[in-house]
Amino acid sequence: MTQAPVNVTVTGAAGQIGYALLFRIASGQLLGQDTPVRLRLLEIPQAVKAAEGTALELEDCAFPLLVGTDIFDDPKQAFEGTNIALLVGARPRTKGMERGDLLEANGGIFKPQGEAINAGAADDVRVLVVGNPANTNALIARSHAPDVPAERFTAMTRLDHNRAITQLAKKLEVPVTDVKRMTIWGNHSATQYPDVFNAEVKGRGAAEAVNDEKWLAEEFIPRVAKRGAEIIEARGASSAASAANAAIDHIFDWVNGTPQDDWVSMGVPSDGSYGVPEGLISSFPVTCTGGRYEIVQGLQINEFSRPRIDASVQELADERDAVRKLGLV
Ligand SMILES: NC(=O)C1=CN([C@@H]2O[C@H](COP(=O)(O)OP(=O)(O)OC[C@H]3O[C@@H](n4cnc5c(N)ncnc54)[C@H](O)[C@@H]3O)[C@@H](O)[C@H]2O)C=CC1
């Protein structure tokens, strides 16, 4: 161990993603094998006992990098001194709930969490929102943390990114490691746009390698965008281990950097790049160095891609307008 422990707060710690995530964080996969971690788990009061059970199991692993685990039901305490905040717990849509109801219910979670991050998190705090609707929940949290630099609030589209890499690799019958520069644009929802026109396979343009626009439009894009529903249908529960894996990938790359010849997808506050209105938390291709990310500039957006990106960005703007009306941003 070469450093002081990093405080990692995980909300929704007793949920299914939490269970798949915590052991990987504690084993060093989130930040690297040199970095000790202290876990701070946030749950609603009814689920604190279950989180305590998970903490007992964490103890039983005797992870060398895990300094300790604390459990809270109060966001103010849970985010005190936090360096990495993984906002996983959210209100799922239940029967009869309209989209507005869902946004309002999540506002009740992400507004106080944003305020708590603003009040008590460490100066270098980095936030990843996983709980859906992830982009707009991140927007809500960010708008209640005015003292934290806006770019520290991100939303997870890395699962979509990883799904797109695998579907493309399967189509071309190549290992996933041959696929580089995949991009997810827009919202983590069925409108997202996985872009292979800027992706490469063994140094060659991926769209050219596929050479099948019908497959892209009718199979690849819907398969990736609706993969969450496919998993729910097959498993009877939503993606958990793959979502936890993507959260690990997102933070690891943000902190440790992306490879020279590649980039990743992250939902980040737009700076106006590619015509995405400033401030919307939209997925972009990004490179990471020195603990910071930058949106990749100068990519060609062709006629196939433009309307698809615009549609997903429009959905983000509509969600922003809806939470604005509710007074949540
Ligand atoms: N961005 C992405 O790619 C993905 C996002 N998700 C989303 O992640 C979220 C979590 O998924 P699961 O773990 O499967 O759900 P889950 O229902 O198993 O667990 C959610 C946990 O959050 C807790 N929780 C609720 N309100 C809370 C609050 N105010 N503070 C702290 N904890 C709270 C619940 O008690 C529960 O233990 C869902 O919103 C899901 O839709 C899931 C897969 C991929």
Ligand SMILES: O=C([O-])CC(=O)C(=O)O
């Ligand atoms: O719909 C969900 O809860 C799961 C989800 O986001 C995904 O698997 O992409």
